[in-house]
Structure formats: C-alpha cells, structure tokens
Amino acid sequence: QGLQDPQDLINFLNEAMIHTGQNTQPGGPITDCRLSPKYAFITCRCPEECTNTLNLTGIPFMNSHLKIERTAQFEGPKTGAMNWSQLSKLTQERKAKGELDGGGAISDALVLAQAPSSALALSLE
Numbered sequence: 001q002g003l004q005d006p007q008d009l010i011n012f013l014n015e016a017m018i019h020t021g022q023n024t025q026p027g028g029p030i031t032d033c034r035l036s037p038k039y040a041f042i043t044c045r046c047p048e049e050c051t052n053t054l055n056l057t058g059i060p061f062m063n064s065h066l067k068i069e070r071t072a073q074f075e076g077p078k079t080g081a082m083n084w085s086q087l088s089k090l091t092q093e094r095k096a097k098g099e100l101d102g103g104g105a106i107s108d109a110l111v112l113a114q115a116p117s118s119a120l121a122l123s124l125e
Contacts, residue, residue, distance in 0.1 A: 003062060006033035009040055016059060020091040021100040022052035029053070041071065042120050053120055054081035071121045
C-alpha cells in the first residue's frame with residue numbers, strides 16, 4: 001500500500017526544502033525519484049542542495065519518518081547534518097529574525113558543505 005507515485009515524494013520534499021530555506025536557488029531542488037519496495041533514490045539539481053536535503057532526515061511522511069542518507073556509491077567527504085527536529089527549530093528562529101524570504105530561499109546561505117554528488121537514498125520503512 002505504500003508510496004506509488006514518485007512525484008508525491010518529490011513534491012513533499014521540495015515543499016519541505018523551500019519551507020525551511022534549504023534550497024539555494026528558487027524552486028524545488030529535487031528533480032528525480034526512483035522507487036523500490038523499501039527505498040527511494042532521489043536526485044537534486046546541485047550538490048549543495050543534495051547536502052542540505054540530508055537535514056530532512058526524520059521528517060514525518062506517510063505514517064513513518066524518512067531516513068535520508070548518501071548512496072553507497074558516494075565517495076565524497078562525510079558531512080554532518082541536522083535532523084528534521086533541529087531544522088524545524090532553526091527555521092522558526094530564522095523566520096522570526098527575518099532571515100528567510102517569502103519563497104523559503106536562504107538569504108544568507110545556510111549551506112553546510114559542498115559534495116560532489118547529487119543523489120541520495122531514502123528509507124521508506
């Protein structure tokens with residue numbers, strides 16, 4: 001019964017990225033999604049937004065919490081990331097200070113690290 005349409009996950013993640021200011025340019029950063037029974041593989045339009053997507057780990061989706069991580073083939077530097085709870089708190093603080101514009105784009109570049117990959121794996125369990 002789980003996720004049937006990859007566009008549903010793309011739309012959900014794009015909305016979360018924009019809402020929290022994790023996109024580095026206007027619009028949704030998630031460009032593609034492939035589904036398997038227990039996993040989804042997403043592609044972002046640039047490495048920076050891919051790294052920022054890691055901050056959504058733990059976000060509630062379809063009666064579960066997404067676990068977002070690099071694919072097994074990733075050979076770049078391991079970077080620290082927040083989780084959804086931390087990001088939600090930071091987003092509220094930044095909005096209160098006026099640091100996020102109306103479209104959610106970051107006004108002062110909250111990019112944690114650059115990575116040479118734009119693909120991530122998500123656990124759908």
